[in-house]
Amino acid sequence: xxxxxxxxxxxxxxxxxxxxxxxxxxxxxxxxxxxxxxxxxxxxxxxxxxxxxxxxxxxxxxxxxxxxxxxxxxxxxxxxxxxxxxxxxxxxxxxxxxxxxxxxxxxxxxxxxxxxxxxxxxxxxxxxxxxxxxxxxxxxxxxxxxxxxxxxxxxxxxxxxxxxxxxxxxxxxxxxxxxxxxxxxxxxxxxxxxxxxxxxxxxxxxxxxxxxxxxxxxxxxxxxxxxxxxxxxxxxxxxxxxxxxxxxxxxx
Amino acid sequence: xxxxxxxxxxxxxxxxxxxxxxxxxxxxxxxxxxxxxxxxxxxxxxxxxxxxxxxxxxxxxxxxxxxxxxxxxxxxxxxxxxxxxxxxxxxxxxxxxxxxxxxxxxxxxxxxxxxxxxxxxxxxxxxxxxxxxxxxxxxxxxxxxxxxxxxxxxxxxxxxxxxxxxxxxxxxxxxxxxxxxxxxxxxxxxxxxxxxxxxxxxxxxxxxxxxxxxxxxxxxxxxxxxxxxxx
Amino acid sequence: xxxxxxxxxxxxxxxxxxxxxxxxxxxxxxxxxxxxxxxxxxxxxxxxxxxxxxxxxxxxxxxxxxxxxxxxxxxxxxxxxxxxxxxxxxxxxxxxxxxxxxxxxxxxxxxxxxxxxxxxxxxxxxxxxxxxxxxxxxxxxxxxxxxxxxxxxxxxxxxxxxxxxxxxxxxxxxxxxxxxxxxxxxxxxxxxxxxxxxxxxxxxxxxxxxxxxxxx
Numbered sequence: 205x206x207x208x209x210x211x212x213x214x215x216x217x218x219x220x221x222x223x224x225x226x227x228x229x230x231x232x233x234x235x236x237x238x239x240x241x242x243x244x245x246x247x248x249x250x251x252x253x254x255x256x257x258x259x260x261x262x263x264x265x266x267x268x269x270x271x272x273x274x275x276x277x278x279x280x281x282x283x284x285x286x287x288x289x290x291x292x293x294x295x296x297x298x299x300x301x302x303x304x305x306x307x308x309x310x311x312x313x314x315x316x317x318x319x320x321x322x323x324x325x326x327x328x329x330x331x332x333x334x335x336x337x338x339x340x341x342x343x344x345x346x347x348x349x350x351x352x353x354x355x356x357x358x359x360x361x362x363x364x365x366x367x368x369x370x371x372x373x374x375x376x377x378x379x380x381x382x383x384x385x386x387x388x389x390x391x392x393x394x395x396x397x398x399x400x401x402x403x404x405x406x407x408x409x410x411x412x413x414x415x416x417x418x419x420x421x422x423x424x425x426x427x428x429x430x431x432x433x434x435x436x437x438x439x440x441x442x443x444x445x446x447x448x449x450x451x452x453x454x455x456x
Numbered sequence: 457x458x459x460x461x462x463x464x465x466x467x468x469x470x471x472x473x474x475x476x477x478x479x480x481x482x483x484x485x486x487x488x489x490x491x492x493x494x495x496x497x498x499x500x501x502x503x504x505x506x507x508x509x510x511x512x513x514x515x516x517x518x519x520x521x522x523x524x525x526x527x528x529x530x531x532x533x534x535x536x537x538x539x540x541x542x543x544x545x546x547x548x549x550x551x552x553x554x555x556x557x558x559x560x561x562x563x564x565x566x567x568x569x570x571x572x573x574x575x576x577x578x579x580x581x582x583x584x585x586x587x588x589x590x591x592x593x594x595x596x597x598x599x600x601x602x603x604x605x606x607x608x609x610x611x612x613x614x615x616x617x618x619x620x621x622x623x624x625x626x627x628x629x630x631x632x633x634x635x636x637x638x639x640x641x642x643x644x645x646x647x648x649x650x651x652x653x654x655x656x657x658x659x660x661x662x663x664x665x666x667x668x669x670x671x672x673x674x675x676x677x678x679x680x681x682x683x684x685x686x687x
Numbered sequence: 688x689x690x691x692x693x694x695x696x697x698x699x700x701x702x703x704x705x706x707x708x709x710x711x712x713x714x715x716x717x718x719x720x721x722x723x724x725x726x727x728x729x730x731x732x733x734x735x736x737x738x739x740x741x742x743x744x745x746x747x748x749x750x751x752x753x754x755x756x757x758x759x760x761x762x763x764x765x766x767x768x769x770x771x772x773x774x775x776x777x778x779x780x781x782x783x784x785x786x787x788x789x790x791x792x793x794x795x796x797x798x799x800x801x802x803x804x805x806x807x808x809x810x811x812x813x814x815x816x817x818x819x820x821x822x823x824x825x826x827x828x829x830x831x832x833x834x835x836x837x838x839x840x841x842x843x844x845x846x847x848x849x850x851x852x853x854x855x856x857x858x859x860x861x862x863x864x865x866x867x868x869x870x871x872x873x874x875x876x877x878x879x880x881x882x883x884x885x886x887x888x889x890x891x892x893x894x895x896x897x898x899x900x901x902x903x
Binding site for chain 1: 515518520521538539542545546549550552554557558560570571572573574575618619622
Binding site: 226227230231233234235237275279282285286288289290292306309313314315316317318319320321324325328336340346348349351352353355356357359360363364367384386387388390391392394395397398399401402405406408409419420 | 691692693694695696697700711715718720723724725726727728729730731732734735736739741750752755766767769770771773774776777780783784785786852855856858859862863873876877880881883884885888889892895896
């Protein structure tokens with residue numbers, strides 16, 4: 205789960221700034237309500253995403269086309285539902301009828317949906333889980349909550365690999381074809397994961413305590429890589445992106 | 457806060473004193489009426505098969521697990537509650553059996569700073585201590601590496617560096633040479649022999665025990681005995 | 688089960704986030720440091736569960752597991768799902784940040800209520816001798832808690848959509864509710880079987896998960 209460069213050292217990215225960008229932009233776009241501003245916001249996010257894909261020299265986090273395509277496809281299944289249901293009105297005299305103002309509403313929702321997904325894809329691509337906990341703390345989360353996130357992240361590495369191992373072992377004992385047998389298998393898997401997880405979590409917590417972390421204190425320290433200031437070029441790109449979004453959405 | 461909490465250690469008396477310690481888990485005695493004293497300058501080995509309760513004894517001495525009976529005094533201070541233990545941790549330190557459990561990362565240097573920072577040492581001093589320990593162990597070149605990219609032997613050295621950065625007076629080591637090849641194990645033993653603090657070694661590696669211990673104990677089915685009685 | 692970004696209007700998002708924050712505060716009070724390890728494990732299990740796909744007919748459903756988490760965590764499900772959803776946004780791009788509060792409310796509130804109701808019952812069943820009758824009852828309770836939690840979540844989604852857009856969302860609400868029924872049934876079955884396995888095969892673990900949190 206490490207983001208590791210060729211030399212084997214951790215890439216000291218700007219996780220905190222990127223997290224802020226994603227959250228700020230999401231909230232901004234979510235608050236837009238008319239067709240013109242959502243369209244403008246969508247175009248801005250499209251430009252930003254294309255820049256991230258095709259011009260990585262602009263200091264945006266690099267983004268892969270395949271990932272964007274898959275995600276947009278996924279998210280627009282919901283848009284299909286929306287377009288199939290929202291613009292159609294039913295009255296006894298006329299039956300089903302097309303309602304233009306509702307169609308605009310559907311368009312606003314679809315644009316907002318796509319704009320936010322694109323925006324978050326740009327800023328959150330290749331986030332490094334190891335430093336999330338401290339970024340989370342920097343966002344103002346209480347210490348115990350940040351510790352919960354930290355422990356969860358450590359457990360995820362263990363549990364995803366145990367999950368693969370256990371599933372392979374279960375498949376080796378013969379695959380269950382009936383749905384009930386399959387669900388039984390999943391239940392067993394969950395219990396094994398919980399048991400293994402609790403064993404590991406107890407060790408992790410003991411290790412933290414053994415190295416001086418006092419759970420009762422609220423001032424404990426979690427490791428971070430985010431203390432570095434942003435390089436100037438990245439700072440400009442980040443500022444430009446958010447200003448563009450502000451002007452597009454709320455300036456119109 | 458942590459700085460004030462570090463108390464002056466009396467120069468006399470045992471570093472660690474355990475009396476009548478019993479630990480039960482799932483209706484089964486893991487440790488039974490263990491008594492043990494460790495004095496400064498000693499390197500005491502505790503031998504025993506896998507599952508004999510070595511790790512449990514070390515964890516209990518650090519106050520990391522519940523005990524059913526027994527008194528523990530660390531640096532002549534009775535330790536009963538979690539805050540009692542929290543106050544002395546750092547001066548008594550434990551290196552875990554699996555370095556992966558102990559390494560926090562993301563980089564080696566940041567990992568080493570974790571302990572001192574949580575004990576209330578300021579940032580600059582923590583960094584100095586981390587650098588100093590790295591050079592003491594001869595692994596300065598690893599400073600900026602991500603802990604996930606280290607080899608097994610490197611991980612164990614970094615885990616040792618992590619507890620050394622706490623500047624302990626008593627260091628407990630759980631199988632310090634397990635899963636190391638011969639050369640790496642010899643290197644580890646050499647490093648341990650050079651440490652100024654008292655050591656407790658839970659191990660079943662003859663190389664490690666022979667080379668280091670000034671006193672040998674064995675643990676069998678939760679009962680502690682001296683070497684001569686069981687040997 | 689996740690509400691997507693962009694669908695709800697901002698007054699709804701803000702109110703839901705405020706209610707969720709209150710829930711997280713409440714949950715944090717019951718989440719003592721002794722419960723941190725198990726809470727972290729259940730957070731990870733929630734995240735992993737979201738990646739387990741079970742093929743049904745032409746589509747597939749993924750596990751939600753809020754019913755299971757509700758009975759094992761009680762109100763502490765709020766902070767646990769906050770972390771779980773936060774990680775889903777970051778690592779899987781499920782849902783989103785602006786809608787995080789709404790999603791948290793939708794998933795955690797029914798499960799927390801169900802958990803507050805059924806958790807003490809399950810706990811008392813752990814202490815009496817575990818006969819096959821009590822095992823079946825426990826499994827039944829597990830299934831019921833999952834069904835009620837997810838049913839409650841579907842209702843809450845409908846409520847938020849209604850609040851956000853009124854009657855125009857009516858047909859979408861129907862479609863989404865029906866689309867989530869298979870997930871509800873699968874989750875109820877998995878939760879019942881999981882509670883059954885925990886009772887039968889891992890009683891100590893079960894006891895630890897269900898034990899009353901000491902208030903800090």
